[in-house]
Amino acid sequence: MNMHTGGNENRNIQPGHEWLNRFGWNARAESSFAEQSREGMFPARITADHGQKFKIVSERGEGWAELSGRQKYELEERSAFPAVGDWVLLRYLTETAPDGMIHGLLPRSSRISRRSAGTVPVEQLIAVNVDLLLLVAALNHDFNLRRLERYLVMAWNSGANPVILLSKADLAEDPETITAAVEAIAPGVPVIAVSAKENQGREQLEALLKPGLTIAMTGSSGAGKSTILNWLCGEELQATTEVREDDSRGRHTTTHRELFPLPQGAVMIDTPGMRELQLWEDEDGGWAEAFADIEKLAADCRFKDCRHEQEAGCAVLAAIRNGELERKRLDNYRRTERELKYQHAKENQRKRSQHRTGGKKELRRDKGAQRRHYELEPMD
Template sequence: MKRTDFDVFFEEQVASGEQVGRISRLTHGLYTVVTDDKEMNGEVSGRFHYTVEQDRDYPAVGDWVVFDPYENGERAKIQRVLDRKTILSRKKAGGSHSEQVIAANVEAVFIVTALTQEFNLRRIERYVQQIYESGARPVVVCTKKDLCENPAEQLAEVEGVAPGVPVYAIDNLTKDGMNELRQELRSGETISLVGSSGVGKSTLINGLLGEEIQSTQAVREEDDRGRHTTTHRELFQLPNGTYIVDTPGMRELQLWGDEQGIDQTFSDIESLSAACKFRDCRHEQEPGCAVLHAIDEGELEADRLKSYNKLKRELKRLELKDRYGTHRTNRMLHGPNAIK
């Protein structure tokens, strides 16, 4: 794997004589480190374990790391992780308040969704929000075009909830639409795929690679739910020099970040808000609300505003938990003097 993606940003972090590789695979705490000419199994050093402060500090797929080779250069002892350009994260599933890094140093994220029962506009909004939070650019890839009666209508719905985001429809079997999608592949950049199980992420990667690298399985006919074919995160290099990260399917995406970046995801609502009579308009019952007027005129879906408010509340709660802890946050949000 040639280091066409190792640029000045990373070079300036490496001292003379240090050896650098990229994490291409992570499974059950075991790493694969790749350099220009070889691939090694790796693990973090004892010193790394001792100095790490939080889970996000451990290597993730896409990270560049400084390592020491041992066992005649067949294994790598990871000493440190280079600063990241971007971090695609989510809140860990369950009740814990902690961050799970999905991939690092990705320039674009393909949101893969099927034009079948799995199709969900609210889920797409959540993905777009998290990708903007990461610093990467989102792209929506709609698969199983052949199983959809009216793909143009559904693509228009996606464009409505992801303003300015490129949207593509493909048929993984016939490869229809694949050439158009290749416009998003840029040599030296890294792309991550995200989406539910069974939407065709592994099939998509095989199509872009031109060979059957990732195993695939059919979805269950009774509920259109996918099986977890991909069980780990892995980095591949495409023939044109683009790198692509496959990830296990996610049944849910719990947001991680703060509410400051939500204006990109909901740029349509933010634009309308500028015309509201009151600067602090909550778009509920205020007179002169341009957002509510747009809903009344059929220019904006009411569900879009509901989703906007829901995600803002969710991100605000995360921000407060990070600052004050769970118990105090609950009092602030649900107590007698709750934040409105």
């Protein structure tokens, strides 16, 4: 896997940038800012999104910011609004205060997103400019390999490098067997079993938290993401609650996405848990990457248009018969393929409709409603 190197060589520490360095400032951000900065603009990072207002950090420390009127007018797609992890161009409101107005976004190196709830396909950003995405799955009664496959589709499509964290390893009777099953559906992806309660797996996890890197965690409600954050930081940054004993499902304790600096040097974005992950995929091929083993087998099928159902010479079905491939994995492969094809068809239909009804003018008329919906919509 092509892991980002991180490290001190990327930090580019300069006088006045101490606050930025604590929140992931690196050579990539420095270069982007140098190319796009304008007179009177300063770099800042979005650390939390509260609707119309954004919590930010800049060389003056922590503050608050809003989008400029021009930005509100020009940003047409919901996914173009600032998100947690974004680097922005900021103009301070006064000579000394850290608060400001956002006049632009720097290019994103990655974008983690899903399809928003509702009948109209809309992309909902979870976090951006993430180097490592930790997919957290608890080793309790709620553990589900098929769900983890969906998270891998999202991860591979984001541009971030996935790492699977099997949390609450102290609850599993046979964690080695589960780890082996996870490794089978995620070849090349690091899989780490951790337990904050038993202090298990900390050394492996901390080896990834290099200075200058941005890490994000995502997973189901009750998977233990906030517990992991508190464990790594050595303090209670996020509230936690116990999961229900009957089904191991958790309640939301994290209510919004927020970025935290870690003592190890990296920064971590904690996100609310998801009860359901509706996939959103653009042209980056996350689905094919997540099911690369099936795609490789399919290349050996006798017919190029093989549907892997009952065709003669199907290499995929042969792999199921000889135990090389699990039937449930093939079923999930088909299910997610149908889901993404349906999403693409709906998105294309929406774009055609916008083109017929006035293109950008139509988008701008709808933008206010989009933004209000964006502010109110929870992760799940």
